[in-house]
Amino acid sequence: xxxxxxxxxxxxxxxxxxxxxxxxxxxxxxxxxxxxxxxxxxxxxxxxxxxxxxxxxxxxxxxxxxxxxxxxxxxxxxxxxxxxxxxxxxxxxxxxxxxxxxxxxxxxxxxxxxxxx
Amino acid sequence: xxxxxxxxxxxxxxxxxxxxxxxxxxxxxxxxxxxxxxxxxxxxxxxxxxxxxxxxxxxxxxxxxxxxxxxxxxxxxxxxxxxxxxxxxxxxxxxxxxxxxxxxxxxxxxxx
Numbered sequence: 001x002x003x004x005x006x007x008x009x010x011x012x013x014x015x016x017x018x019x020x021x022x023x024x025x026x027x028x029x030x031x032x033x034x035x036x037x038x039x040x041x042x043x044x045x046x047x048x049x050x051x052x053x054x055x056x057x058x059x060x061x062x063x064x065x066x067x068x069x070x071x072x073x074x075x076x077x078x079x080x081x082x083x084x085x086x087x088x089x090x091x092x093x094x095x096x097x098x099x100x101x102x103x104x105x106x107x108x109x110x111x112x113x114x115x116x117x
Numbered sequence: 118x119x120x121x122x123x124x125x126x127x128x129x130x131x132x133x134x135x136x137x138x139x140x141x142x143x144x145x146x147x148x149x150x151x152x153x154x155x156x157x158x159x160x161x162x163x164x165x166x167x168x169x170x171x172x173x174x175x176x177x178x179x180x181x182x183x184x185x186x187x188x189x190x191x192x193x194x195x196x197x198x199x200x201x202x203x204x205x206x207x208x209x210x211x212x213x214x215x216x217x218x219x220x221x222x223x224x225x226x227x228x229x
Binding site: 004033040041042043044045048056088090105106107108109110111 | 151153158159160161162165205207216217219220221222224
């Protein structure tokens with residue numbers, strides 16, 4: 001069983017809706033990530049939080065808004081999405097943040113499958 | 118631009134066969150190379166390789182890294198239908214936190 005928990009597992013929303021994806025880990029990891037994965041494609045990095053601060057934003061549109069309330073939680077707020085934003089959204093965590101000696105292993109959640117109508 | 122390329126794109130084998138999956142990379146500031154298996158949802162970790170020439174093994178799976186030729190292979194012996202999945206190779210870079218640059222994946226199907 002994964003130790004990174006994501007909710008909801010499935011979400012269907014209209015283009016005018018506001019919704020949020022949630023991610024939680026209790027492994028004491030200090031870095032958390034959002035990845036987007038389209039069908040038959042590898043995961044693409046969206047955001048990185050390191051020690052609860054946004055350290056990387058991979059030019060993601062502002063209709064996606066990340067939030068890290070504390071070191072265990074990571075949210076992704078969604079507003080005015082487009083149908084092409086439909087994808088599997090994966091949360092991941094790692095032991096340490098940027099610049100550490102950590103060798104890179106990420107622990108992934110099971111993902112939230114988002115459909116935008 | 119950092120690049121990770123996996124081959125083949127897809128592979129169909131029969132149970133009991135041995136398969137070799139390839140991952141080549143061109144990146145600056147290489148730190149480690151990771152293999153993940155993705156079935157329906159989350160990628161699950163298989164191996165992390167940081168040193169050349171040292172084989173890592175886990176049951177029927179093994180992997181090795183060649184930092185001179187910039188590639189890694191993942192071997193699966195005596196394949197089973199449960200090995201059917203997408204196998205993702207990813208590279209972690211120094212000075213980039215734990216950002217992973219993923220390859221496109223190899224889709225493996227093992228037929229009974």
